[in-house]
Amino acid sequence: xxxxxxxxxxxxxxxxxxxxxxxxxxxxxxxxxxxxxxxxxxxxxxxxxxxxxxxxxxxxxxxxxxxxxxxxxxxxxxxxxxxxxxxxxxxxxxxxxxxxxxxxxxxxxxxxxxxxxxxxxxxxxxxxxxxxxxxxxxxxxxxxxxxxxxxxxxxxxxxxxxxxxxxxxxxxxxxxxxxxxxxxxxxxxxxxxxxxxxxxxxxxxxxxxxxxxxxxxxxxxxxxxxxxxxxxxxxxxxxxxxxxxxxxxxxxxxxxxxxxxxxxxxxxxxxxxxxxxxxxxxxxxxxxxxxxxxxxxxxxxxxxxxxxxxxxxxxxxxxxxxxxxxxxxxxxxxxx
Amino acid sequence: xxxxxxxxxxxxxxxxxxxxxxxxxxxxxxxxxxxxxxxxxxxxxxxxxxxxxxxxxxxxxxxxxxxxxxxxxxxxxxxxxxxxxxxxxxxxxxxxxxxxxxxxxxxxxxxxxxxxxxxxxxxxxxxxxxxxxxxxxxxxxxxxxxxxxxxxxxxxxxxxxxxxxxxxxxxxxxxxxxxxxxxxxxxxxxxxxxxxxxxxxxxxxxxxxxxxxxxxxxxxxxxxxxxxxxxxxxxxxx
Ligand SMILES: [Zn+2]
Numbered sequence: 001x002x003x004x005x006x007x008x009x010x011x012x013x014x015x016x017x018x019x020x021x022x023x024x025x026x027x028x029x030x031x032x033x034x035x036x037x038x039x040x041x042x043x044x045x046x047x048x049x050x051x052x053x054x055x056x057x058x059x060x061x062x063x064x065x066x067x068x069x070x071x072x073x074x075x076x077x078x079x080x081x082x083x084x085x086x087x088x089x090x091x092x093x094x095x096x097x098x099x100x101x102x103x104x105x106x107x108x109x110x111x112x113x114x115x116x117x118x119x120x121x122x123x124x125x126x127x128x129x130x131x132x133x134x135x136x137x138x139x140x141x142x143x144x145x146x147x148x149x150x151x152x153x154x155x156x157x158x159x160x161x162x163x164x165x166x167x168x169x170x171x172x173x174x175x176x177x178x179x180x181x182x183x184x185x186x187x188x189x190x191x192x193x194x195x196x197x198x199x200x201x202x203x204x205x206x207x208x209x210x211x212x213x214x215x216x217x218x219x220x221x222x223x224x225x226x227x228x229x230x231x232x233x234x235x236x237x238x239x240x241x242x243x244x245x246x247x248x249x250x251x252x253x254x255x256x257x258x259x260x261x262x263x264x265x266x267x268x269x270x271x272x273x274x275x276x277x278x279x280x281x282x283x284x285x286x287x288x289x290x291x292x293x294x295x296x297x298x299x300x301x302x303x304x305x306x307x308x309x310x311x312x313x314x315x316x317x318x319x320x321x322x323x324x325x326x327x328x329x330x331x332x333x334x335x336x
Numbered sequence: 337x338x339x340x341x342x343x344x345x346x347x348x349x350x351x352x353x354x355x356x357x358x359x360x361x362x363x364x365x366x367x368x369x370x371x372x373x374x375x376x377x378x379x380x381x382x383x384x385x386x387x388x389x390x391x392x393x394x395x396x397x398x399x400x401x402x403x404x405x406x407x408x409x410x411x412x413x414x415x416x417x418x419x420x421x422x423x424x425x426x427x428x429x430x431x432x433x434x435x436x437x438x439x440x441x442x443x444x445x446x447x448x449x450x451x452x453x454x455x456x457x458x459x460x461x462x463x464x465x466x467x468x469x470x471x472x473x474x475x476x477x478x479x480x481x482x483x484x485x486x487x488x489x490x491x492x493x494x495x496x497x498x499x500x501x502x503x504x505x506x507x508x509x510x511x512x513x514x515x516x517x518x519x520x521x522x523x524x525x526x527x528x529x530x531x532x533x534x535x536x537x538x539x540x541x542x543x544x545x546x547x548x549x550x551x552x553x554x555x556x557x558x559x560x561x562x563x564x565x566x567x568x569x570x571x572x573x574x
Contacts, residue, residue: 041569048405048563052556055409059416060553073421089406092372096413099376104390104421325376 004317005076007101008310009062011094012086012114013140014038014045016057017306018065020076024314025124029068030300030307033057040180044170051089058097065306073105078322080313083111084330085141091329099325110313111323115142116154117308118270121297123151124311129295132264136255138279139271140166140181145210145255147262152315157258158210165247165273168214172221172243176236183273186240190278193237195245198224205250210258217246244278252282259292269296272303337394337544340379340418341537344371344411345403345431346450346504350533351378353386356541359534361386366530371410379418390422395549397540399531400428401558402450402458402475408557416552425549427540430558435503436462436469437535438528445472445496447487449505452477457505458560459483461490464500468542477560480509484516491520498522502529 003022010017019030035053039045066073081098083091095111102109115137122129135146135154143160163171166183173182178189200220203213221243228234259267267287273279274296287294301308316322343350349371352362361382365374383390398415401408412428419426435448442464450458456477462469472490476483487499499517502524506513513521523529543549561567 042565046563046565049565051405051409052559052563055412056554056556058413059420063420063553089409092406093409093413096372096375096410097417100379100414100417101421102417103376103380104418106390325380326373328370328373 004314005071006078006080006110006310006313006317007062007065007076008306008313009079009081009094009098010114010117010304010306010309011054011058011090012082013090013304014050015304016054016061017304018062019306019310020065020069020071021124021307021310021314024311027124027307028071029065030305031061031065031068032305033061036181043174043180045087047087047089050087051093054090054093058093062097062101076107078102078108078110078313078317080110080112080310082114082117082309083327084113085332086114088329088331091331095327095329103325108322109325109327110316110321111327112309112312112316115144117312119146119148119154119268120151120312121270121301121308122268122295124301124307125297126295129268130266130293132262133266133268134255134259134262134264135268135270136251136274137271138165138251138269138273140164140170142271143212143214145258147258147264148268158212160212160214162213162215163218165212165214165251168218168247169273171218175222176225176239178236178240183276186244187276187278189237189240190244193235193239193241195241197238198228198242200224200242200246202246202250205253210254212250212254214247217243244276248276248279248282251279252286255283256286256290256292260290266293266295270302275299275302337541338388338392339395339397339537339540339544340382340393341397341533341540342375342379342411342415343399343434343531343533343536344375344407345399345401346407346531348530349374349378350531350536351382352533352537353382353388354534354537354541357538359537362532362534364532369407371407375410375414379414390418393422393424395425395427395540395544397427397429397536399431399434399536400555401431402452402477402560403431405557405559408559412555412557416555419552426552426555427543428550428555429536429539430475431531432458432460432475433469433471433539434531434536436464437539438502438524438532439464439469439500440467441465442500443496444498444500444522445487445491445494446500447483449483449501449503451505451508452561455479457483457509459505461487463494468539475558475560480512484513488517500524504530
């Protein structure tokens with residue numbers, strides 16, 4: 001069978017990315033223009049600033065993806081683009097560019113759900129994944145547990161009721177004065193601290209469902225911090241360590257519980273927070289104890305990238321599931 | 337030379353196909369702001385009706401601002417995508433120049449106005465003695481009062497007896513402008529009131545024939561204003 005080459009474009013948050021992927025698996029090029037240093041001075045992603053950077057960078061990022069892969073525009077079979085969920089103004093830059101580019105080279109357009117892209121990052125690197133599998137998607141915007149019956153077939157078991165895990169990391173990091181982005185900042189501080197010196201709740205761990213809540217944990221951390229600061233004995237490193245431990249324990253135990261209840265032998269992790277070292281370590285230990293196979297993407301495929309978008313689109317391409325030129329961007333969640 | 341003109345800078349979405357200075361097809365819609373849904377199907381319709389493909393175009397023209405930030409980016413991202421895919425050059429034209437091009441062979445001071453919200457308008461002043469507008473000032477975002485005073489001063493300094501206002505920035509302050517300018521005010525008639533993609537294509541052709549193209553990779557929107565966050569941070573453009 002002839003190889004299928006797909007160009008992926010991603011601009012849902014603060015990375016402008018383009019990639020070319022062969023047959024949904026082989027990454028021929030993956031370019032990411034990160035805006036982290038720009039948003040750092042604002043203490044978080046500013047949507048209008050992100051959109052402005054996307055329109056400045058998009059054409060060159062796409063051009064570089066072709067150059068790195070050593071391909072001509074005509075060599076590709078389809079153009080895939082994230083159209084949901086994300087910052088609406090940011091999504092619209094990638095989507096508008098992708099539509100016009102696909103039309104210009106006369107190839108089909110495939111609109112991709114960003115979360116399904118994150119999950120697909122696992123299939124880019126691992127060939128031996130068995131189903132059913134439980135997939136934990138954790139990022140700045142999402143905390144979802146999914147039951148997967150195939151690469152392309154998933155059902156939502158539960159999600160966060162309030163803040164996403166990555167969002168809680170960002171807010172607590174800012175509160176503790178550790179900087180942005182919060183995930184890496186908390187992880188770094190936690191390495192110099194000890195969990196258990198402070199005590200934070202494992203929210204919803206006692207509940208028999210797959211819902212999460214991190215807003216309460218965040219508030220508990222902030223209140224405890226204010227109390228300790230008044231006594232003059234607050235150590236941000238210890239607070240970061242306990243906060244990370246409390247958050248990660250809930251993620252790990254709920255995921256393991258779901259695997260047992262649904263007789264899944266495989267666990268997948270996806271999304272930016274899946275880059276967290278403690279989460280990887282604890283999940284590895286617990287999966288081994290329970291005799292489960294664990295997969296997660298390498299660090300550069302956990303965070304936002306376009307290879308995962310081009311990869312996911314391969315399954316749509318095979319089914320002939322193309323998107324019309326009038327397709328719009330959707331800021332909220334809808335498909336999972 | 338075939339030029340496709342794309343405008344989504346304001347609530348109007350406009351498309352036009354021109355062959356040099358001949359307008360072959362034009363679309364204008366001032367209905368709902370769903371540019372991301374309507375723009376590309378419109379491009380396809382315009383080309384299809386004229387039995388052309390994107391690859392047959394010689395250049396792509398787009399309004400680069402000022403205007404709605406999101407609208408500008410939808411238009412420019414679309415124009416960049418087409419320009420790159422087809423290997424055809426890009427021409428970015430000011431929304432205010434396009435509006436000013438609606439008025440020609442006139443001895444008035446032409447003041448296109450775009451609604452900039454926050455009790456301001458985007459504007460620049462033009463002379464329109466010939467068949468293309470001659471720009472007299474830079475783009476600015478200012479209050480309608482400020483704009484009116486500047487227009488009056490410039491009109492008297494340049495010997496213009498009348499001031500022509502047009503653009504969607506006129507409507508919210510109509511009463512004020514009529515009161516301020518009195519009989520010196522001329523308001524553009526309905527078909528010339530809002531940006532026309534044919535005017536965009538026409539201005540683009542004047543540049544294209546001199547090979548004065550923009551760079552597809554580096555062309556950016558002209559926002560005139562900083563983003564809210566940058567403004568609060570007290571910094572210049574990033
Ligand atoms: Zn993401």
